Amino acid sequence: MTIKKIRQENPLVHHITNYVSVNDCANATIAMGASAAMADFYEEQAEFAKISSALVLNTGTINQLIANSMLKAVKEYMLLNKPIVFDPVALGVSKARDGINFELLNLKGINIIKANASEMAGVIGLDGKARGVDNTFKINEEFLEKAMVYAKKTKRVLAITGELDYIIGEDKIAKVYNGSFMATKITGAGCMCASLCGVFAAVIEDKFQASLYALLSFAIASEIAQETCKGSGSFRVNLMDALSNLDDDDIKNRAKYEIIENLSCCK
Amino acid sequence: MTIKKIRQENPLVHHITNYVSVNDCANATIAMGASAAMADFYEEQAEFAKISSALVLNTGTINQLIANSMLKAVKEYMLLNKPIVFDPVALGVSKARDGINFELLNLKGINIIKANASEMAGVIGLDGKARGVDNTFKINEEFLEKAMVYAKKTKRVLAITGELDYIIGEDKIAKVYNGSFMATKITGAGCMCASLCGVFAAVIEDKFQASLYALLSFAIASEIAQETCKGSGSFRVNLMDALSNLDDDDIKNRAKYEIIENLSCCK
Amino acid sequence: MTIKKIRQENPLVHHITNYVSVNDCANATIAMGASAAMADFYEEQAEFAKISSALVLNTGTINQLIANSMLKAVKEYMLLNKPIVFDPVALGVSKARDGINFELLNLKGINIIKANASEMAGVIGLDGKARGVDNTFKINEEFLEKAMVYAKKTKRVLAITGELDYIIGEDKIAKVYNGSFMATKITGAGCMCASLCGVFAAVIEDKFQASLYALLSFAIASEIAQETCKGSGSFRVNLMDALSNLDDDDIKNRAKYEIIENLSCCK
Numbered sequence: 007m008t009i010k011k012i013r014q015e016n017p018l019v020h021h022i023t024n025y026v027s028v029n030d031c032a033n034a035t036i037a038m039g040a041s042a043a044m045a046d047f048y049e050e051q052a053e054f055a056k057i058s059s060a061l062v063l064n065t066g067t068i069n070q071l072i073a074n075s076m077l078k079a080v081k082e083y084m085l086l087n088k089p090i091v092f093d094p095v096a097l098g099v100s101k102a103r104d105g106i107n108f109e110l111l112n113l114k115g116i117n118i119i120k121a122n123a124s125e126m127a128g129v130i131g132l133d134g135k136a137r138g139v140d141n142t143f144k145i146n147e148e149f150l151e152k153a154m155v156y157a158k159k160t161k162r163v164l165a166i167t168g169e170l171d172y173i174i175g176e177d178k179i180a181k182v183y184n185g186s187f188m189a190t191k192i193t194g195a196g197c198m199c200a201s202l203c204g205v206f207a208a209v210i211e212d213k214f215q216a217s218l219y220a221l222l223s224f225a226i227a228s229e230i231a232q233e234t235c236k237g238s239g240s241f242r243v244n245l246m247d248a249l250s251n252l253d254d255d256d257i258k259n260r261a262k263y264e265i266i267e268n269l270s271c272c273k
Numbered sequence: 274m275t276i277k278k279i280r281q282e283n284p285l286v287h288h289i290t291n292y293v294s295v296n297d298c299a300n301a302t303i304a305m306g307a308s309a310a311m312a313d314f315y316e317e318q319a320e321f322a323k324i325s326s327a328l329v330l331n332t333g334t335i336n337q338l339i340a341n342s343m344l345k346a347v348k349e350y351m352l353l354n355k356p357i358v359f360d361p362v363a364l365g366v367s368k369a370r371d372g373i374n375f376e377l378l379n380l381k382g383i384n385i386i387k388a389n390a391s392e393m394a395g396v397i398g399l400d401g402k403a404r405g406v407d408n409t410f411k412i413n414e415e416f417l418e419k420a421m422v423y424a425k426k427t428k429r430v431l432a433i434t435g436e437l438d439y440i441i442g443e444d445k446i447a448k449v450y451n452g453s454f455m456a457t458k459i460t461g462a463g464c465m466c467a468s469l470c471g472v473f474a475a476v477i478e479d480k481f482q483a484s485l486y487a488l489l490s491f492a493i494a495s496e497i498a499q500e501t502c503k504g505s506g507s508f509r510v511n512l513m514d515a516l517s518n519l520d521d522d523d524i525k526n527r528a529k530y531e532i533i534e535n536l537s538c539c540k
Numbered sequence: 541m542t543i544k545k546i547r548q549e550n551p552l553v554h555h556i557t558n559y560v561s562v563n564d565c566a567n568a569t570i571a572m573g574a575s576a577a578m579a580d581f582y583e584e585q586a587e588f589a590k591i592s593s594a595l596v597l598n599t600g601t602i603n604q605l606i607a608n609s610m611l612k613a614v615k616e617y618m619l620l621n622k623p624i625v626f627d628p629v630a631l632g633v634s635k636a637r638d639g640i641n642f643e644l645l646n647l648k649g650i651n652i653i654k655a656n657a658s659e660m661a662g663v664i665g666l667d668g669k670a671r672g673v674d675n676t677f678k679i680n681e682e683f684l685e686k687a688m689v690y691a692k693k694t695k696r697v698l699a700i701t702g703e704l705d706y707i708i709g710e711d712k713i714a715k716v717y718n719g720s721f722m723a724t725k726i727t728g729a730g731c732m733c734a735s736l737c738g739v740f741a742a743v744i745e746d747k748f749q750a751s752l753y754a755l756l757s758f759a760i761a762s763e764i765a766q767e768t769c770k771g772s773g774s775f776r777v778n779l780m781d782a783l784s785n786l787d788d789d790d791i792k793n794r795a796k797y798e799i800i801e802n803l804s805c806c807k
Contacts, residue, residue, distance in 0.1 A: 026563055026566055028292060028293050029460060033459055036458060036460060043363070043405035043406060047369060049370075054405075057404050066578075099588070137552060138552050138591065138592070140552075194563070237782065237785050238571045239571075240777055242777075249506075250458060251504050285671060285674075295560050296563060299728075304773075308671075314601070317636045321672075509773070510773040512773065516772075517771040
């Protein structure tokens, strides 16, 4: 009854995000039943931390000014022990971007990292062959091994979007088989997934579960959106319709995933 | 024949607004028959004041840099005696935000304040219990009394959006009964209302009338949009369709409102 | 087979653009089969130049900070001899805007200028009677003459959008008769045309041809979008659908244009 809970509690999910998909992220957040605050002003991070239930950071159009707000925000949310989702967009593309992303990743408060495989490879110390926001990396055994080590060491959940979605915890991996190729035909799909991670983490304590629900919700809404779309414009409209209509039964009836548990990853 | 006039005169409505709903605000402005300039660069405020017919300010993603442009813009529009609409987004949420909002509100040039009840409570000196951009305040007698005192003192019109919309002048109150709950399911609805206030103020001298037409137009377009929508995505598309098709007959035939006049509010 | 080529090669088109239509530009770029990076951070321009196939600059919401990134980007792309498209939005409206636009125009690397007639008049030294982002200038013989002189002198292609589109090279002019008036009812149409110029320039060496294909593609997609739209909201959705479905046969079957060649413009 997680989606029902979101719609009842209407948690405020605070974003510091890019100006490309910010509108989609706000609308996706609201469509799921949460409320959205997109506030990047340094001076008010402490106050937003107090009234919000989760923080979502996305470095898509990062610069030093916004990075400073993010650093401040992470500290404030950490003090209050509230969930933080981090989306290190295009990590691996430039030194400046990597510098900012790793400065943020070095802070303790981040609970969930949402990224595509290229970006996540960079996070866990592999070469992700990043090209802008696109994924060019194929997930392999080495990647999964390293990801679990990272998850264990940092107590973070890694939510990896792609043809197949992976959620990686310190001793388990979930694979999500739902989804639509149409999500690669619009900008902001990954950003919206990070928003949904924030929405679910706002009402579920377990970050692995929250990430799994978030990626399942987005993937299932994408499938529904694809059914009647005529191109990338109507896919995007349908996607928002589907998110706003999604309920717990949709997840129960349509979810295709597996969880591999009790893995011992670490040598 | 106000909408007809907008579509004939095609006034330029200049915005300094947030980066979340800026695209919606521009599209809503154009859909109503006006033209939109979204220009926040400090150095060109004087020149935009000369070619524009109204200014719309929205502090959604405010920071000091943009605040400076707003302060400059208000001064330029005041000199030319052109209408200024102000949307103090999330007023009450943080000290920094309140500081900027009140610095702007202390300037004389602002003619119309568009806000939800939480934000407007803050404007007129009540505790609005602000939580991000959401309204959590119930309009009561004390509020209406204070609002009219404020309207009289400042010569401003207060346009308050919510389940019921209120337009408050110094000795009268309009209540708008049109509208759709779907407008709360998308981001930017309030911002678009402020844009429409600017559009109507660009062609109507009377700011009370302009605000009333603006909120009626948005509310009626929302009703039309709701009729065939399948969720929040298609609601947003339908809303823009409805705004672009709206004419004076729609307002005449569908408007549900009352104006309570000759009120003497002030002790 | 140009569109097929785009969809096969999936070139990365890097934008530094305004925050109003940035989402539309990214989605239009992706809909055509390219990939979009919207990256304005000064520190990473060199690295984006290396991985991208074209650069699109748009000064819609310019300020000095973003201008610096653009100046840096142009230098980096020039070094690599990669195509640069420039959209001098609202040129002529303010001194500060003109200052930045001409500082950029004075750099050698720009290959294609996409503008409406008002803006382009300013570029080539006529008074464009600019009013915000709107076109108020009628193309005449003097304009065409001056434009060709400019094209010859600077080795640039001028892509001019309007009721009729013009593509102007140093000794030839193309006129595009396709298009829909609905494109003037949404924000960002011109910006998306610039994006498409970048997309086509990423796979076609000849900048005149690239610009012609880009404006034809947008104009034909607009026609298709208009056929079933119910207003400006659904037009925008249909436009993105049409762009995402567009193929080389659509261009072949629907294109209405003429090229006037072997012109000797210059005294």
